[in-house]
Amino acid sequence: xxxxxxxxxxxxxxxxxxxxxxxxxxxLEKTVPVTVVGSEKGVRILASKExxxxxxxxALETAREMQKxxxxxxxxxxxxxxxxxxxxxxxxxxxxxxDVITLTYRGKPVRARTIGQxxxxxxxxxxxxTVCIGPAGTGKTYLAIATAVEALKREEISxxxxxxxxxxxxxxxxxxxxxLQSKVDPYLRPLYDGLFEMMGEEKFRTxxxxxxxxxxxxxxxxxxxxxxxxxIMDESQNASLEQLFMVLTRLGEGSKMIVTGDITQIDLKDxxxxxxxxxxxxxxxxxxxxxxxxxxxxxxxxxxxxxxxxFEAYQAKEEKNKKPENAPQRKDRRx
Numbered sequence: 001x002x003x004x005x006x007x008x009x010x011x012x013x014x015x016x017x018x019x020x021x022x023x024x025x026x027x028l029e030k031t032v033p034v035t036v037v038g039s040e041k042g043v044r045i046l047a048s049k050e051x052x053x054x055x056x057x058x059a060l061e062t063a064r065e066m067q068k069x070x071x072x073x074x075x076x077x078x079x080x081x082x083x084x085x086x087x088x089x090x091x092x093x094x095x096x097x098x099d100v101i102t103l104t105y106r107g108k109p110v111r112a113r114t115i116g117q118x119x120x121x122x123x124x125x126x127x128x129x130t131v132c133i134g135p136a137g138t139g140k141t142y143l144a145i146a147t148a149v150e151a152l153k154r155e156e157i158s159x160x161x162x163x164x165x166x167x168x169x170x171x172x173x174x175x176x177x178x179x180l181q182s183k184v185d186p187y188l189r190p191l192y193d194g195l196f197e198m199m200g201e202e203k204f205r206t207x208x209x210x211x212x213x214x215x216x217x218x219x220x221x222x223x224x225x226x227x228x229x230x231x232i233m234d235e236s237q238n239a240s241l242e243q244l245f246m247v248l249t250r251l252g253e254g255s256k257m258i259v260t261g262d263i264t265q266i267d268l269k270d271x272x273x274x275x276x277x278x279x280x281x282x283x284x285x286x287x288x289x290x291x292x293x294x295x296x297x298x299x300x301x302x303x304x305x306x307x308x309x310x311f312e313a314y315q316a317k318e319e320k321n322k323k324p325e326n327a328p329q330r331k332d333r334r335x
Contacts, residue, residue, distance in 0.1 A: 014042065016067045028059060028082065032048060058085040059082050080113060091209060095130070114297045120291045123291050127287055128251070128256055131279050131291070132277065132286070133262070134293025135262055135293070138297040138298055138299070141190055141232075144258040145195055157256070159229035162188055163221060165234050188234075192204070218243055229254075232260070233247045234260050234261075238264055240268070240272065241278060243274065263275055295309055
């Protein structure tokens with residue numbers, strides 16, 4: 001049996017790391033095969049393998065550092081600390097989580113929560129065009145909004161332009177009631193949610209009326225030159241390669257563009273999604289950043305990660321079980 005001891009600076013610090021009703025310790029014991037028992041000034045970690053005791057200790061140390069630096073310590077962030085310790089990335093992760101992208105209108109700091117998310121934010125800051133592909137819950141849209149709002153605050157841009165394919169409406173967008181704004185609102189709701197949180201609804205509405213924030217269907221981008229702005233194209237897995245080319249070539253002086261999408265949620269029926277091919281075409285172009293987020297970057301409920309993992313495992317199994325169509329014919333010829 002291997003033992004690792006961890007001493008805390010105070011009872012309050014230990015209480016924060018343990019979580020309400022020792023919730024975080026239970027998560028630790030469920031994830032890593034260890035037993036955690038209280039000692040006079042801290043905890044004693046018991047494990048049958050030395051590496052398990054070491055990992056558990058690193059997770060608790062990471063959680064303690066997060067708490068000291070004022071970061072929220074809850075079930076989600078603690079699970080992230082656990083994942084990072086598995087690959088020895090906890091030090092890099094702590095540096096990542098200290099970088100504040102912007103503040104919400106309530107003063108809450110917005111940070112990248114994973115190393116993948118930090119690389120995404122760095123790509124937006126360092127490139128003119130950023131293409132980000134990743135599953136649901138990885139913060140693709142939220143971080144794009146946060147970065148755009150901060151750029152607007154610093155007067156690095158004068159406008160934020162939001163666009164998204166209205167796949168369900170197709171060519172029948174005109175049949176929806178109301179003006180253009182009313183027609184596209186349902187499709188841009190996820191973007192609005194992020195803007196409400198960053199700016200507050202009143203300021204958002206004011207910016208919308210003054211044209212500082214503009215929303216437009218993908219088709220309305222043709223023929224325009226978009227200068228001194230941040231363009232966010234969301235759900236771009238539902239755009240063809242031709243549509244993506246059209247939007248990307250709208251880029252004007254002093255502008256940046258963020259293209260996000262999830263290739264596992266393609267709703268197109270008559271045409272193929274161009275997102276993955278677009279990423280391949282642009283990956284070596286200077287000034288373009290191409291990022292792929294994974295299930296490890298999911299920052300929603302833990303169950304979202306489990307659902308993504310279950311679907312990926314199922315799809316991998318289906319692919320493995322598929323047989324080449326000509327396999328039976330080859331077998332017959334050998335006979």
